[in-house]
Amino acid sequence: MDAFDGVISDARNVSMGNPDSTLVQMEGFKHRVDDIISNVDKLEQKVHDIEIFYSNVKRKQANMPKGSLASKDKDKGKHVSSIKKQQQEASRREAAAAKRMQDLIRQFGTILRQITQHRWAWPFMQPVDVEGLGLQDYYEVIDKPMDFSTIKNQMEVKDGTGYKNVREICSDVRLVFKNAMKYNDEKSDVHVMADTLLAKFEEKWLQLLPKVIEEEERRKEEEAEAQLAMQLAQEAAHAKMARDLSNELYEVDMHLEELREMVIRRCRKMSTEEKRKLGAALTELSPEDLSKALAIVAENNPSFQTNVEEVDLDMDAQSESTLWRLKFFVKEALEVQGKNSGSLDGDEKHNNNKRKREICDAIGKISKKKKTKKQPT
Numbered sequence: 001m002d003a004f005d006g007v008i009s010d011a012r013n014v015s016m017g018n019p020d021s022t023l024v025q026m027e028g029f030k031h032r033v034d035d036i037i038s039n040v041d042k043l044e045q046k047v048h049d050i051e052i053f054y055s056n057v058k059r060k061q062a063n064m065p066k067g068s069l070a071s072k073d074k075d076k077g078k079h080v081s082s083i084k085k086q087q088q089e090a091s092r093r094e095a096a097a098a099k100r101m102q103d104l105i106r107q108f109g110t111i112l113r114q115i116t117q118h119r120w121a122w123p124f125m126q127p128v129d130v131e132g133l134g135l136q137d138y139y140e141v142i143d144k145p146m147d148f149s150t151i152k153n154q155m156e157v158k159d160g161t162g163y164k165n166v167r168e169i170c171s172d173v174r175l176v177f178k179n180a181m182k183y184n185d186e187k188s189d190v191h192v193m194a195d196t197l198l199a200k201f202e203e204k205w206l207q208l209l210p211k212v213i214e215e216e217e218r219r220k221e222e223e224a225e226a227q228l229a230m231q232l233a234q235e236a237a238h239a240k241m242a243r244d245l246s247n248e249l250y251e252v253d254m255h256l257e258e259l260r261e262m263v264i265r266r267c268r269k270m271s272t273e274e275k276r277k278l279g280a281a282l283t284e285l286s287p288e289d290l291s292k293a294l295a296i297v298a299e300n301n302p303s304f305q306t307n308v309e310e311v312d313l314d315m316d317a318q319s320e321s322t323l324w325r326l327k328f329f330v331k332e333a334l335e336v337q338g339k340n341s342g343s344l345d346g347d348e349k350h351n352n353n354k355r356k357r358e359i360c361d362a363i364g365k366i367s368k369k370k371k372t373k374k375q376p377t
Contacts, residue, residue, distance in 0.1 A: 083233045090226055097219055104166045104212060105155065111204045112173065116148050118200070120193040124148055124176050141183050146175040166212055173201055270323045275315040278323065281330045282313070289333040296325050 115121060127147045130138045139145075151172050154162050163169050180194035270278075282293060297313065298304045300322050315323070 083230070083237055086226070086230045086233045089229070093222055093226065097215075097222070098164075100215055101165060104208070104215060105163065105169065107208055107211070108166050108169055109155065111201070111208065112148070112151070112169075114204065115173070115197055115201050118197060120197060121148070123190050123193060124180065124197075135183075138183065142179050144175065144179075146172050146179060148173075148176060151176070166208075170205060174198065177201070269320055270327070274327070275323065278327055278330065279313070279315050281334065282326070284337075285330065285333055286337060289329075289337075293326055293329055293333075296329060297322060 116125065125148050127145060127150065128135065128138060151169060154172075155169065156162070177194040177198035181191050181198075184191040184194075186192075282290065285293060294304075294313075297318065300319055318326075
């Protein structure tokens with residue numbers, strides 16, 4: 001809030017002896033309005049991001065089973081770790097799961113050795129010599145050639161491009177035998193050898209399968225728990241962001257209150273000529289802006305009627321603070337009207353200036369509300 005502190009400091013240094021000191025002061029305030037708007041824009045963007053986040057959360061919760069929601073509500077009462085800690089925990093969990101999978105792959109390697117050491121395994125140990133055997137139609141029949149030497153090499157790769165799951169190896173072993181059975185006639189030796197070894201492999205695979213299924217279920221549960229923990233961490237982070245935004249907006253309100261009160265205290269008495277010019281300027285306002293100007297008068301004059309067809313505004317009967325608020329409002333409104341009349345982008349500029357005018361208007365408000373600091377739930 002350095003911008004606000006600067007405004008207050010500038011205002012206090014303005015000489016009371018200068019008849020235009022209040023105008024000079026307000027010009028300084030208006031230069032700072034852009035800083036206020038920029039700050040508020042950032043806060044509004046953060047609020048928008050939070051709203052989108054919680055909208056997505058609600059949409060996900062609507063698709064979750066009731067049991068999952070109950071479990072989540074129960075977990076909310078526990079300590080929620082930070083997003084960074086959850087990411088670290090995810091990395092540790094992934095490493096542990098990868099280690100367990102490597103152990104299953106080693107156990108699968110025992111099965112593979114038993115199959116490849118069989119006396120009928122020799123036709124499947126190396127890639128099919130398509131050219132040497134004159135098998136011109138081989139690649140037309142077989143989409144993905146496979147052999148045990150290729151599988152073994154892939155199992156030994158350590159750079160992350162090798163097998164990541166034992167089921168991938170199982171699939172390739174089956175492919176070795178199924179390719180042979182597909183290309184060769186049922187009564188051929190190669191077909192019979194492949195069929196026999198595939199049956200032996202499936203028998204041994206069934207012995208390892210329960211461990212594989214157990215690991216897969218464990219991974220699924222861990223991923224679900226990790227997803228829930230990450231979501232809780234994100235919600236906690238966004239809740240903290242919401243609290244921080246509430247605090248920042250509260251500080252903005254407090255600084256505006258201080259500025260508002262300071263302006264009121266420093267308003268000098270407006271001259272008769274200035275009142276006359278102000279009355280003339282009011283007649284140049286658009287109907288919309290004129291209504292707003294009359295609303296400013298009505299704020300301090302409960303009996304003042306703004307909904308009648310003809311309004312009689314006695315400038316001498318108005319308080320100094322009301323007159324200055326009208327002066328600031330009229331000056332800004334006429335500037336906006338002048339710019340809009342000569343610009344194709346008038347609507348956009350009108351909206352921006354309208355917002356600035358509303359902030360300037362807020363600075364000049366007399367009635368000060370008591371504000372209570374609210375924390376989002």
